Amino acid sequence: MNFKITFLLAFLFIGFNGYAQQRTCGTDAFMQEQMNNPEFRAQYEARQAKFEEKLKQNKKTTSNRRMTIYIPVAVHFVEGNEADRACLEAMAQNQVDVLNNDFRGTNEDLSQWNDASTSYPGINTGALDIQFIIATQNHPANTDPDLIEGEKAVTIGYNWGNGMDHDANWSGYMNFVIRTLEPGILGYSPLGGSPAAGATIVMAKSFFGSGDGCTGHVPQAPYDLGRTVTHELGHFFNLDHTWGDGGCGSDDYVEDTPNITGPTGGCPTAGSVTMCGNKSLTMNFMDYVNDACMYMLTEGQADRALTYLGVIEDEYNTNVLSVEEFEAEKVFAIFPNPADNEIMIQSTSNVLKNGASIQLFDMLGRIVKDDKFDSSLEQEKVDVSNLNEGVYLLKIASENFSTTKKIVIKRN
Ligand SMILES: [Zn+2]
Numbered sequence: 001m002n003f004k005i006t007f008l009l010a011f012l013f014i015g016f017n018g019y020a021q022q023r024t025c026g027t028d029a030f031m032q033e034q035m036n037n038p039e040f041r042a043q044y045e046a047r048q049a050k051f052e053e054k055l056k057q058n059k060k061t062t063s064n065r066r067m068t069i070y071i072p073v074a075v076h077f078v079e080g081n082e083a084d085r086a087c088l089e090a091m092a093q094n095q096v097d098v099l100n101n102d103f104r105g106t107n108e109d110l111s112q113w114n115d116a117s118t119s120y121p122g123i124n125t126g127a128l129d130i131q132f133i134i135a136t137q138n139h140p141a142n143t144d145p146d147l148i149e150g151e152k153a154v155t156i157g158y159n160w161g162n163g164m165d166h167d168a169n170w171s172g173y174m175n176f177v178i179r180t181l182e183p184g185i186l187g188y189s190p191l192g193g194s195p196a197a198g199a200t201i202v203m204a205k206s207f208f209g210s211g212d213g214c215t216g217h218v219p220q221a222p223y224d225l226g227r228t229v230t231h232e233l234g235h236f237f238n239l240d241h242t243w244g245d246g247g248c249g250s251d252d253y254v255e256d257t258p259n260i261t262g263p264t265g266g267c268p269t270a271g272s273v274t275m276c277g278n279k280s281l282t283m284n285f286m287d288y289v290n291d292a293c294m295y296m297l298t299e300g301q302a303d304r305a306l307t308y309l310g311v312i313e314d315e316y317n318t319n320v321l322s323v324e325e326f327e328a329e330k331v332f333a334i335f336p337n338p339a340d341n342e343i344m345i346q347s348t349s350n351v352l353k354n355g356a357s358i359q360l361f362d363m364l365g366r367i368v369k370d371d372k373f374d375s376s377l378e379q380e381k382v383d384v385s386n387l388n389e390g391v392y393l394l395k396i397a398s399e400n401f402s403t404t405k406k407i408v409i410k411r412n
Contacts (some may be wrong), residue, residue, distance in 0.1 A: 022265025023223060023288040026181070026188030026202075027235045030165075034190065047192055050311050051238060055304075068403050069128075069309055071174050072135040072320045074153040076160045078179040079205065079216065082146055087214035089154045095176070095209040096132045098226035099233060102285065102295075103128045103305075109295040112270075112283070119271025119279055123256050126302025129404065130309065132174065135320035140169045153320065165190070166198045172317030174236075175200035176229065178208045178217065186228045192308060193236040196315040201232045210291075222267075225291035234286050238308035239301055242286045248276035256300035257281055263288035334394065338408040341385035345396070347378060356398035358382060360407070363391055373398075384409055 034040045075092035101107040105127030113125055135153040144155035153173070160177050161167035167175070172195055181187070181204040193199040206220035207228040213219050219226070243260045244250035251259070258278035267290050273280040281287065285294050286301065297305070333346045345358065358380065360369035368387060373380050373396070382394075387409055395404045 022263065023186055023228070023290075024184050025228075025231060025235075025241070025288070026185045027191060027232065028241075030188040031191050034165075043194065043197070044190075044192065047194065047311060051192065051308055054307050054310050069130040069313055069316075070318055070321060071130055071132045071316055072153075072172070072318060073132050074135055074155070074170055074173040074175050076155045076158060076170075076175065076177045076200075077217065078158065078160050078177060080156040080178075081215065082156050084214045085146070085154070085156060088156060088217065089152050091209040091211075091214055091217065092134060092152065092154050092176075094211055095226050095229055096134055098210060099132050099230060102227070102230040103130055103132075103233070103297075105297075107295055109292075113296055116270035116283060120258075120281060123258075123281065124299045126297045126299040128302050128306050128309070129402070131402070133321050135173060137322040138320050143169050150322070161198070161200070165200060165202060167200070168198045170200070171196055171198040172315065173198075173320070174316065176208070177202045178205055179203075180205060186223055187232045189232040189235040191235050191240070192238040193312075194315065195312055199236075201229065201236055203229060203232070222290035222292065227285065227291035227294050230285050231294075234297070234301070234305065237305035239286055239297075239305055242281060242284050243275075252286070254298065254300040254304055256298045257284065257286075266290060267293040334405055334407070337405075338410040339384060340409070340411045341383070343382040343384055343394070343407060345373070345380045345382065345394075347373075356396055359395045359397075360384070360387070361393045361395065363393075368392070 139147040144158040186207040187203040189201040210226045240252040244252045260275040260280045264282045356373040358371040392407045
């Protein structure tokens with residue numbers, strides 16, 4: 001109830017400033033309310049301390065990290081009908097596809113940055129090597145009786161967390177709860193969320209997924225491309241709004257996002273909004289523009305999110321994943337490692353044949369070898385005799401799959 005009141009006040013305040021027509025994210029109000037809870041506050045501060053520690057250690061290395069992080073997803077349509085299961089499962093998958101593209105930097109509209117970037121010298125787009133997968137195995141007991149082993153972790157009509165914003169049954173998952181929210185609020189997330197605590201992102205029914213939607217869950221323009229969930233996930237991974245708390249003196253703790261005072265709505269032309277003497281990076285996922293007009297994270301944001309993922313990575317329970325692309329990682333072998341002049345990659349998995357790419361990166365992130373898996377073979381030999389001794393990252397990727405292994409080249 002506190003959260004409702006805080007939100008209404010925030011909404012009125014925002015309204016007086018002329019932003020009533022634009023996207024409203026409930027994260028700031030939610031965090032303000034949650035921080036009054038001493039237990040939540042203590043846990044939040046402990047996690048942030050851990051994050052700051054990691055930030056110091058990792059400052060130089062996170063952007064070169066090439067290990068894919070697999071994130072098990074569960075989606076909860078609290079007010080859905082079981083009769084709509086097929087539609088709601090497809091909608092959940094559609095949203096997960098949007099998230100994978102947006103965070104991996106494979107979203108088609110990122111190409112707009114080619115032109116837009118001329119307004120923002122020195123800013124580069126960032127991407128994370130992560131993959132969201134809807135869980136299909138070992139579903140928790142005593143939740144939705146309609147969950148079937150081998151099928152998607154999508155609950156329908158389950159009273160998630162008893163109306164609270166966490167549910168211990170769903171600890172270890174990246175949870176998305178879809179339910180009715182106060183009018184005007186699109187969604188909210190804890191800032192720096194905890195999968196172990198069964199935390200969740202909460203979305204209003206009209207702002208989850210893209211496309212035609214399902215009964216009672218139809219995405220509403222101009223926030224109908226699933227980008228609100230991308231934005232809220234940014235918060236879960238410890239990204240603030242690009243304006244921080246507001247005012248030119250307030251920071252979002254990301255070096256390469258221009259310092260600005262507040263959000264922008266609608267669909268502004270790149271470089272057309274100036275605040276604090278800077279061009280606002282309006283197309284950023286952590287701003288408030290329309291879904292069709294936000295399409296990027298910066299390198300600094302990707303680094304910060306990846307560092308936060310380093311704090312929570314072990315809290316995700318990957319035993320609930322069984323889909324082909326995840327299993328594939330377990331069914332190929334790379335040997336010898338350390339290697340001297342040759343590396344063998346052996347696989348019985350279909351996803352790796354069919355022209356999968358094989359790339360070797362050095363520790364500076366430069367590609368030093370670019371090869372293809374020969375579809376007629378079950379093993380592929382990679383010649384590394386021309387490479388110096390040292391540590392490399394071997395990335396194997398096909399259309400639906402990508403994984404990375406650390407390889408050492410050592411000669412006696
Ligand atoms: Zn937000």
